[in-house]
Amino acid sequence: MYFPLNLFFQVSLYASPDYSQYWYLFPIGILIATLYNSTGISGANFWIPVYILWLAVDPLIGFWLSLVSMLFGSIGGLIGHTRHKTINYPIAKKYALISIPFAVAGAISLQYVNKSYLFLLFGIFALSYGFLMLFKSFVQPSKAISNHDSSNIWRYLSGACGGLLTGLISVGLGPLLLPHMIQHKNIRHHSEAVGTTVLIVFLTSLTAVIFRLNSNFISVLTTQFDTILSILLYVIPGVIIGGQLGPVVAKKLKLNWMKIYVAFLLITIGFVMLFRWLSY
Numbered sequence: 339m340y341f342p343l344n345l346f347f348q349v350s351l352y353a354s355p356d357y358s359q360y361w362y363l364f365p366i367g368i369l370i371a372t373l374y375n376s377t378g379i380s381g382a383n384f385w386i387p388v389y390i391l392w393l394a395v396d397p398l399i400g401f402w403l404s405l406v407s408m409l410f411g412s413i414g415g416l417i418g419h420t421r422h423k424t425i426n427y428p429i430a431k432k433y434a435l436i437s438i439p440f441a442v443a444g445a446i447s448l449q450y451v452n453k454s455y456l457f458l459l460f461g462i463f464a465l466s467y468g469f470l471m472l473f474k475s476f477v478q479p480s481k482a483i484s485n486h487d488s489s490n491i492w493r494y495l496s497g498a499c500g501g502l503l504t505g506l507i508s509v510g511l512g513p514l515l516l517p518h519m520i521q522h523k524n525i526r527h528h529s530e531a532v533g534t535t536v537l538i539v540f541l542t543s544l545t546a547v548i549f550r551l552n553s554n555f556i557s558v559l560t561t562q563f564d565t566i567l568s569i570l571l572y573v574i575p576g577v578i579i580g581g582q583l584g585p586v587v588a589k590k591l592k593l594n595w596m597k598i599y600v601a602f603l604l605i606t607i608g609f610v611m612l613f614r615w616l617s618y
Contacts, residue, residue: 357568363388367407367576368583374408375415375584376532379516379600380539381408381577382508383464387607390457391614393569397453398555399562401508403569405547408508410574412540414581419533422586426530429522430537436497437504437511437542444505445549451506457615460507465608467513471601493518504539505546512539513604528596 366388374381385404389395395403419425496514503510512535519531559566 357571360393360569360572362572363569364572364576367411367573368580370407371411371414371577371580372583372587373580373600373603374411375418375536375581376587376596379604380504380509380512380543381411382543383512383604383607386460386508387610389569391610395565396558396562397456398448399558399566401456402547402550402555402559403566405504405508405543405550406570407573407577409540409543409547411577411581412536412543414578415533415536415584416540416581418582418584418586419536422529422533424527424530424533425537426522426524426534427537429519429524430534430541433493433497433515433538434541436494437501437515437538438545440498440501441505441511441542441546442549444502445546446505448506448550449552449554454615456507457611459503460509461608461611461615463503463507463510463608464604464611468601468604468606468608471513471597471604475597475601501542504542505549508543508546511542512536515539 370381370384370388373379373384382401382404385407386400389400389403390397393400416425496518497511500511500514503514515538516531516535519525519535520528522531525531525534
């Protein structure tokens with residue numbers, strides 16, 4: 339009895355996956371989460387090319403993983419923003435009530451959308467928003483804070499469109515909401531605008547993650563369980579650490595410079611994703 343049992347454990351150990359394969363995602367996770375939590379731009383913008391282009395994960399799994407990674411990064415960021423008191427909860431509630439239902443609609447309709455169009459949609463979004471941010475940064479530099487009516491129609495449109503995009507391609511809400519947050523009359527500092535945006539994106543993305551879990555998607559997740567576990571083993575602690583650093587960076591970084599470096603990153607990602615769409 340002893341020998342076969344011992345042999346069984348040896349074979350099981352030999353056949354087990356190599357969980358050290360994705361160790362480099364730990365420092366990458368710290369960098370991406372710091373970037374996300376210092377700007378309010380969804381971390382999924384940066385995780386999608388990592389998973390889909392670099393690691394060659396199945397697109398649907400890659401978009402879902404990017405949301406999960408961003409959520410854990412948001413937890414660390416939310417702790418940091420709460421500690422620094424840079425979240426306006428009443429404003430976050432108003433926007434979340436708009437974005438969450440549309441995120442549900444996007445997540446449910448995802449199964450009817452061709453995978454290649456996800457690359458196209460994400461590429462166009464990242465590229466367009468990157469150039470828009472760059473244009474505003476150089477041609478019309480933003481002031482730290484300027485008042486506007488928080489109840490106007492643009493609030494509802496940004497929340498609705500951002501929520502729908504989050505359900506479909508995991509991104510879109512942060513970039514659409516952040517300008518409204520920065521200009522909101524009840525926001526005292528742009529770091530508070532970032533913290534409030536992080537909370538709204540977290541709640542909306544969590545909803546999208548849950549509603550994407552239909553029976554077909556769960557079966558795909560099951561077949562790639564070892565790969566997903568190997569990835570998240572390093573990503574989760576990395577993004578939690580980065581989430582703590584982001585709010586500190588947000589307070590020290592000038593608003594206009596913050597927009598410029600995020601814009602260049604989005605433009606680069608947009609071009610890469612459009613190229614991926616052409617070659618899909």
